Amino acid sequence: MRRICLDGEWSLQALRVEENNYDIKDGSCFPIDMPGCVQDALIEGLVVPDPYYARNELETLFIGRSDWRISRSFNLQKTSGKTYILRLEKVDTIASLSINGSVVASFDNEHRIYEIDVTGFLKDGDNTIQFDFTSSEKVALQRQSQLDHPIPCSRYMYDSPARNLVRKAQCNAAWDWGLCMQTIGIHESILLFECECFHLSSFSAIPKRKGCDWKLQVKAYVKVFHDCEVSLRLRCAGRKIEKVVKLKETDSCFDFDMEIPSFAVELWWPNGLGEQVLYDVLFELGDYELSRKIGFRTIEVRNEMTMGGKELTVVVNGQPVFCKGANWIPLDARPCRMTAERFDSIIRDVRDSNMNMLRVWGGGWYEKEAFYDSCDRYGILLWHDLMFSCSTYPAEDWFLESVDKELRDQVRRLSSRTCIALWCGNNECLGALGWYEETRANLPLYLKDYEKLYSNWIDHILVEEDPSRMYWPSSPCAGPGDYSDNWHSDGNGDMHYWTVWHERKDFEFYHSVKPRFCSEFGYQSFPSLSEVKSFTPEDELSITSPVMEHHQRNDEGNSIINEMFTRYFRPPVGFENQLYLSQVQQAYAIKTAVTYWRSLMPYCMGTLFWQLNDVWPVSSWSSIEYSGKWKPLQYAAKRFYKDVAPLIYTDEGKVFVKVCNDGRNTFEGKCSIAFMGFDGSLVKQLESDVKVNSLEVVTVLEEDLGGFDTSSCYICVSFGDIEETLLLSRPKDAEILDPELRYSVSEDGGCFSVKIRTENPAFYVVPDAGSIKGRFDDCLFTLNGERTVKFTPEDKVSLEEFKASLKVYDLFSTLSER
Template structure:
């Protein structure tokens, strides 16, 4: 059955949802209070409740922890040791002891601090390098002297009431299991999709007790690329684009995976957009399935929240603070009450309701299988009551029983509650196999008397991964990267970084209308 890893706050078991945090800029002078505020507020707005301060970065400044205290963001705090075999000489251990004593005393009184973790992936380093493989016993002794004999000892001495975890990933004290592939206990770093080239469906093959790292890269947005590359370099394999991709196989993995799921895009900007859609799909696939495994799984932290420079990466917030499609998707797939669906065996669609709150969540659930003209081909509606702090199966539908082939339908879930609505959609096969018509998308930009600027969107046929961009304007949209259905038009608000007055709303609307770009899946290919 394995062994759980669960965080309990004030007697309540918390399903942890969030991401890994890296330094917010490569240059410390640019790690400003405004940047910290914007990034951490974006995490809170995406329904996150935990961040992991990665052991390959830095101990963060006091402001970071103060903001997390205020915003209700729990912190998994690594000590700054990562992916390496460290010495255990008396001189080095003395330096480590001074470092650890200082940091524990500095941070232990912050209510956001949930756990001390000895390092990032140092257990893996025992088998990664020729030197450690050739003399593993020696390096294991050095690891134990540093991690348990020094770091862990001081944490237990100075902060005995807070959890100590020896490494990430780890099965716990004294256990040296392979937590990159074994999911039965402790926390897991699941990288088989990105590093080993497994399909997104491989996420269905594991149920981590707590997944503290997994991820998938995307390219920057078109606006992000323009910040560092001239027009002559607007090509995936140009020298500048390759310089801004620090993973040796990164662009290859992105492009190869696109061919698995999507029709290849026809232009450079379409490629950038579709890579970000693909990233959102990858992380959503894992998160929704693992949330449905509650209580076996009780935590999901994807890699990573932020970037430290403009680059192709795993982040959901593009440098400096631009929301990618993944971050908009995270706001939905991390919401406390959610409905999700997946096909684990390519023959059966499973629907689950997820309720992380402490109260029953009642509502009316409509389940529809629509064709790509937007016509319902099968539909059911029923009242549901989702139990608190639980994931609940809500139905299973054999693909063979549907009124059309999987490539001719998609699933639409719509949960209507007293004060909120939740919706979700699922392709029943890779989207590249589906013949998508032009959705007939229409947009109108309006300025309200309240000073707010809204984009009203409607479609004649379903439009998928509808994503709004406002190049040159500082701000974000209230929602983006969503499915737009003919019977559910939307109004999306533009949220500028600086609040706009009603008198400026008309000017803002005209400016937004001039620069607005609305992308969707069907527009990426001919």
């Protein structure tokens, strides 16, 4: 076997180009690096402007509405009697392939993995290979015109219509946090294999318990060109299989098992519950050598009737897991920026924030290997949606056949991944049946289409391809066959709770529901000042400027944020304070929800807020900005998702202090509770010895607030190594004093120590290093006295540069212009 990589510089040519301001005409040519996409080539070549800056997105929409050709020549020493297989992944999206002037194949699904026999099209010597791409928007509109009945989907600002009729990342067409960038290109390496009698496409290795030991179930996927005998070798955890296998021309796969005793391996655990031990699986078949890493663990998802409803509990190695985390969207709208280093960095952030699960949202794509590598490495479980979101979808044969091939390709690729906990059919497509005028007018028709796609078709494929995992029909849903309204019904399955944001309810409404598992809930904020300056000219630094509004893709986003300011905070003075306070408010909202829902454990067994990351710099629900900078919410999550943590909340005139433990071991410690005045004086103090078992919540205090002037004091609780505080009134009603906050900075072995002092308690203290990349060891805290926080930069920074960039915000400071 010989592997030939065709990556590198190719030629890009405009075929049928839409009107534009950059003198790009039919026949215009440019260089393009493959893997890559047309947008990246034109941006990097400075042919078109950066679509992330200002309103330049509108200047680049023509690219996705045009047709393009990507081609190159290569020299091949072709060997007689050999078979040549071309492997292509993430062909985006509507394209035809020609070799030496002959059409070889066509493509219409970005999520497919193609392996094409191109033997008869290649010649000895120079060869030309060419991909002609047709605008997916054009094809979507053409398909829309040919439908028997409308197939509606949700629409967004500046979007590409009928996105649901083309199998590509749905958010490429725009979302309420994302720009419209209908990428065109190929996003993985282009590989040509010269084969003897067979080609090994891939293999899976899934460990299953067999009594006290393990059975490694291995399946190899092959293309056999003629009958042959080949040597096979498998190695894992010090065990080895060597044998000769007979391959027949009719074979497409074969399987076998390896017995592994329990003493030979250690268990893989989710983050916070144990170590993430991974083992190399080395598979050799003839002259092919493939490898992957696996962890040994058992996983199940329980959906039994308990405590008055159907639970949704993830169980790993027999241990029920309270799932803590966020929703994941694609790392970037520009595929060329999705590097292994960025995946590793952000998943490490997830680990360091005491999260143990991400939900791979169904409007993106099946991720790159580096993403799953990092999740396996850092113990991050995945709730993995299939790529359908916020739409109805066709149930016609052409669509079902494409989905069949897509799912078999991707599930075979990913089934060995230790991190994947479950497959979920879609994001909000069940709920979408009630969103559109067409579906409401003929619900039986659309429900029939829905059941045909998700219950009859996809369910069958998932059971066949990966029986090791649960298939959850939709998110949210109450369970298989149950069509309850899981935006408002909280007793079964998973819930999406958007009443606070979309219906503009007070944050206390998070206490009005008791979800078994809340897989989506969120609250927006504006970006930080440094993030805003990365896309906004100085003369447009205003929430209502054209550029800032362009980077707010939720129609009511700004008004909801500002309206909630008036309910909970005193109006911030100036643009900079608006940005800061919006991020405080976001953290306040999500902490309110998580604190209460964690207190319901084990009734509630998961909270995944919306959303972790951004695809571009924008006002959104993210906890980590596009640049990688943590918002205060991410720092708050690091505390409120700690395995053993104090929980403080007020409800119906009482204050509650509880301690939760979702770790595996019993924890004992002293819980200190202090009611403090805003001048720093002690009003009342309590102390209790607390023992909290695994998956237990212990109530330490339930106190009626009738005897307190809640506008003049706050509560401070410490347990273990965590200190939490809570204002007993809404912040706008709290009679806080000027903390007279000041700070000094010193260098500390390549890091920086920031010593912050106050004369009176300061609330929501946020040190901010501006555009300097790095992280503080804490942020968004209450300070009464003196404290030092440490900043670790990613790159070398001088003390003078850090001092010039550093700011420290607090709640009182929002009352005057910065």
